[in-house]
Amino acid sequence: AQSVTQLGSHVSVSEGALVLLRCNYSSSVPPYLFWYVQYPNQGLQLLLKYTSAATLVKGINGFEAEFKKSETSFHLTKPSAHMSDAAEYFCAVKGNSGGSNYKLTFGKGTLLTVNP
């Protein structure tokens, strides 16, 4: 069974500051990991994904995430926050073998606020 823990339900940064959103996972099989972004009253948009290729994954809008197996982490970062980054961010995990490999398990989300 997989699970995801997102540390910090709310993160607030100043415009231009580093964004760091934390995600730790638990998986009994090598995981596939995803970050999604949800703008107010919108659906989920895929930011980036880790599928066992390069451990540093680059996504859209300047975001990237690093898979660290030893720390079971997949933290999301962006060097310089922009006002338009204000949204809720979800980390998700999926097993890549066996049954239920279609099922995503989501964290509870981190609401990012960007202050001018």
Place this chain on the structure above:
Amino acid sequence: NAGVMQNPRHLVRRRGQEARLRCSPMKGHSHVYWYRQLPEEGLKFMVYLQKENIIDESGMPKERFSAEFPKEGPSILRIQQVVRGDSAAYFCASSPGGDTNYGYTFGSGTRLTVV
């Protein structure tokens, strides 16, 4: 090239009424998934369907909830005799195959409010 289309975007129902949520997958996608997002929670898997088949409904409440994906037309998530606790955002996703290594494409969701 339309994405996953869900309607209605917002739905208000009184307690005891029925709610019907529709999802049209992306063109060429024959696998549909429904997820529910309760307030201040992440998305939780409800059901996985292929055309005319329910593959996995392990996340569906045992009573009042049902889902279908007919040969023709959209997938329908049906909630009978709604209660206040059913108020949530319901998201549909689709993929071309069942083992989606690259994540799904999600729709914009239906926000159900039960009054």
